Amino acid sequence: MRALVVETLAPNYAGCGLHEIATPEPGPGEVRVRVRAASVNFPDLLMTRGEYQHRPPLPFTPGMEMAGEVDALGEGVTQFKLGDAVVGGAKTGGFAEFVISAAAGLRPKPERLSFAQAAAFGAAYITAYVALVRRARVEPGEWVLVHGAAGGVGLAAVDLAKALGCRVIAASASDAKLAVVQAEYAPDAVVNVAGGFREQVKAITGGRGADVIYDPVGGDVFDESTRCIAFDGRLLVVGFTSGRIPTISVNMPLIKGFSVLGVRAGEYGRQFPAKGRENAQAIWDMAAQGLLHPRVHAELPLTQWRQAFDLLADRQVIGKAIVRPDL
Amino acid sequence: MAGFDLQRVMAKTVLSLPTPFLRALSGGGVVYQGGRTLDPRFQFMAHAARGAPPLTSLAPDVARAGSAASLAAVAGRPEPGVRSETFTIDGPGGALRVRAYRPPAQDPAAPLMIFAHFGGGVIGDLETCDVFCGILAKGAHCAVLSVDYRLAPEHRFPAGLEDVLATYRWARENTERFGAPKGHVAVGGDSMGGNFAAIVAQEMKRQGEPQPALQLLIYPAVDVASETQSMTTYADAYPLSRQTMAWFMGHYLGPDDDPTDPRASPIRSADLSDLAPAVIVTAGFDPLVDQGEAYAKRLRDAGVPVAYRCYDSLAHAFTAFTGAIPAADIACREIAGLVREGFEGRIR
Numbered sequence: 001m002r003a004l005v006v007e008t009l010a011p012n013y014a015g016c017g018l019h020e021i022a023t024p025e026p027g028p029g030e031v032r033v034r035v036r037a038a039s040v041n042f043p044d045l046l047m048t049r050g051e052y053q054h055r056p057p058l059p060f061t062p063g064m065e066m067a068g069e070v071d072a073l074g075e076g077v078t079q080f081k082l083g084d085a086v087v088g089g090a091k092t093g094g095f096a097e098f099v100i101s102a103a104a105g106l107r108p109k110p111e112r113l114s115f116a117q118a119a120a121f122g123a124a125y126i127t128a129y130v131a132l133v134r135r136a137r138v139e140p141g142e143w144v145l146v147h148g149a150a151g152g153v154g155l156a157a158v159d160l161a162k163a164l165g166c167r168v169i170a171a172s173a174s175d176a177k178l179a180v181v182q183a184e185y186a187p188d189a190v191v192n193v194a195g196g197f198r199e200q201v202k203a204i205t206g207g208r209g210a211d212v213i214y215d216p217v218g219g220d221v222f223d224e225s226t227r228c229i230a231f232d233g234r235l236l237v238v239g240f241t242s243g244r245i246p247t248i249s250v251n252m253p254l255i256k257g258f259s260v261l262g263v264r265a266g267e268y269g270r271q272f273p274a275k276g277r278e279n280a281q282a283i284w285d286m287a288a289q290g291l292l293h294p295r296v297h298a299e300l301p302l303t304q305w306r307q308a309f310d311l312l313a314d315r316q317v318i319g320k321a322i323v324r325p326d327l
Numbered sequence: 328m329a330g331f332d333l334q335r336v337m338a339k340t341v342l343s344l345p346t347p348f349l350r351a352l353s354g355g356g357v358v359y360q361g362g363r364t365l366d367p368r369f370q371f372m373a374h375a376a377r378g379a380p381p382l383t384s385l386a387p388d389v390a391r392a393g394s395a396a397s398l399a400a401v402a403g404r405p406e407p408g409v410r411s412e413t414f415t416i417d418g419p420g421g422a423l424r425v426r427a428y429r430p431p432a433q434d435p436a437a438p439l440m441i442f443a444h445f446g447g448g449v450i451g452d453l454e455t456c457d458v459f460c461g462i463l464a465k466g467a468h469c470a471v472l473s474v475d476y477r478l479a480p481e482h483r484f485p486a487g488l489e490d491v492l493a494t495y496r497w498a499r500e501n502t503e504r505f506g507a508p509k510g511h512v513a514v515g516g517d518s519m520g521g522n523f524a525a526i527v528a529q530e531m532k533r534q535g536e537p538q539p540a541l542q543l544l545i546y547p548a549v550d551v552a553s554e555t556q557s558m559t560t561y562a563d564a565y566p567l568s569r570q571t572m573a574w575f576m577g578h579y580l581g582p583d584d585d586p587t588d589p590r591a592s593p594i595r596s597a598d599l600s601d602l603a604p605a606v607i608v609t610a611g612f613d614p615l616v617d618q619g620e621a622y623a624k625r626l627r628d629a630g631v632p633v634a635y636r637c638y639d640s641l642a643h644a645f646t647a648f649t650g651a652i653p654a655a656d657i658a659c660r661e662i663a664g665l666v667r668e669g670f671e672g673r674i675r
Binding site: 117 | 661
């Protein structure tokens with residue numbers, strides 16, 4: 001089968017290439033999936049140069065989220081049959097024609113979602129869910145300010161917060177991206193952060209500031225967020241796409257009465273397996289009901305994996321970029 | 328293009344409404360087909376179009392006028408800094424109108440791109456792709472020459488194709504007038520224009536002439552007798568439905584023309600090797616999505632460098648909707664970027 005293989009860890013994907021490798025066989029409790037769509041996530045890019053916390057042994061095939069069809073069943077697998085449309089995640093393996101997954105790591109693909117949308121859904125929306133529901137415990141009507149709103153993780157938070165009945169301010173540094181977010185997700189307000197956003201957020205929220213701030217950006221965005229957060233507000237630390245990990249004097253949360261909450265969606269599920277399953281069930285149920293709308297920016301053939309990686313790295317993607325091994 | 332009846336004012340005002348209102352006005356709910364979610368603005372326009380007489384019930388000249396008026400309502404603003412000039416050249420059927428676009432920062436090494444608009448060979452003119460040609464010229468840093476080829480049923484197959492071929496050959500002799508290197512040309516088009524562009528590349532091979540530097544095929548009609556799955560899944564899509572496609576082809580092809588002739592359906596060519604590098608772009612909500620994808624695959628299997636991309640939430644003809652659909656505007660700019668990559672030899 002054809003697969004993207006990382007043979008050495010190197011910058012600029014120098015250690016990556018498309019290769020013909022043996023099609024893997026499923027072991028007991030495992031399923032072989034014919035991959036129809038795999039989404040590109042930042043950890044995939046980081047893993048090619050060994051900059052992610054999880055460093056799989058070399059050589060390996062990246063790709064942590066995919067959707068496809070059941071192609072072969074390992075011993076003891078009864079919950080799926082050949083040809084079933086499934087979606088799942090693993091740490092690696094998705095950027096290939098076939099991937100082996102534990103049967104327990106797969107679920108039926110909701111009919112409402114295309115293979116591409118299903119592959120684009122899980123990681124981003126589980127992050128948004130853990131952040132907004134488990135950590136911030138948002139209430140309907142609260143103002144939620146989402147930074148990086150056009151990115152995969154940010155857009156999921158916009159979509160989920162709207163579905164939960166919150167009032168959403170979508171923030172990004174690009175007017176073109178905000179126009180798409182506004183057109184397709186109907187946030188209550190959009191804010192271009194390029195010239196500073198603190199006054200705009202205060203004006204929108206009637207001077208109170210945002211009740212919840214979802215921040216995958218960090219750096220200056222985090223700093224300014226502490227100046228437009230409401231009393232009893234929750235500032236969610238989701239990531240640092242700006243490249244700078246900010247610092248805060250703890251007298252500030254004290255005086256202004258807000259909390260700073262770290263979000264680790266994957267670890268949350270590992271620490272609390274039952275709640276982790278509830279989280280996943282909640283978002284997939286909402287997707288099946290048409291309440292959530294994962295956005296596929298574009299689908300590209302696996303042969304164009306580098307272009308797909310660059311789309312993400314260059315921040316051109318609104319939602320998720322998808323690679324398709326069948327193209 | 329089914330029932331372009333939207334009034335200019337209505338379209339621009341209503342389309343600025345938030346998504347839930349648009350979805351409610353469009354009969355509620357989210358449109359899922361083949362598992363894709365339709366852009367809510369396309370959804371609204373599709374709904375509005377349902378009340379209008381279908382294009383297929385109109386005389387071609389009425390359809391042309393109606394389509395032009397409706398597209399004007401959703402067109403983006405002309406690209407700042409791009410200069411254009413309309414003039415005529417000698418075509419096989421007499422004087423042929425063309426429009427040249429020069430970007431503010433033209434790369435003197437970039438080829439001159441000959442571009443053909445959409446419209447099933449029956450509707451459309453230089454205005455149809457006017458905004459897009461500006462975006463393309465600016466983003467790809469190249470001059471673009473758009474051609475007002477003859478339309479069916481007044482001029483059936485292969486009149487339109489021959490006009491595009493004639494423009495291509497004329498342009499190849501005249502590149503330096505547009506600041507491009509001598510003899511250095513590329514070819515592109517969307518929908519029926521993509522059909523022509525694909526055939527131009529094949530004709531150059533058949534006639535032993537040099538290949539274009541690049542072929543740009545946007546949601547191309549490469550198989551006018553297609554029976555792919557998407558012809559059924561998206562049979563009722565807006566603005567191109569299966570019925571509209573059949574109506575176009577009914578006018579375009581004469582009673583004795585063979586729809587499987589490679590000069591009508593370029594995917595029917597047996598050998599696709601040695602063709603120019605291709606940028607192929609499709610839209611998710613489009614009966615033609617499968618054939619565009621299939622052509623990309625076949626070209627690559629024949630050893631042709633191909634950059635393929637499908638914009639899932641968009642529909643056929645999106646290059647003309649940049650004023651109403653933000654995602655269409657972004658996609659058009661990315662297409663210009665892909666063409667730029669192609670000119671720089673970065674498509675493999």
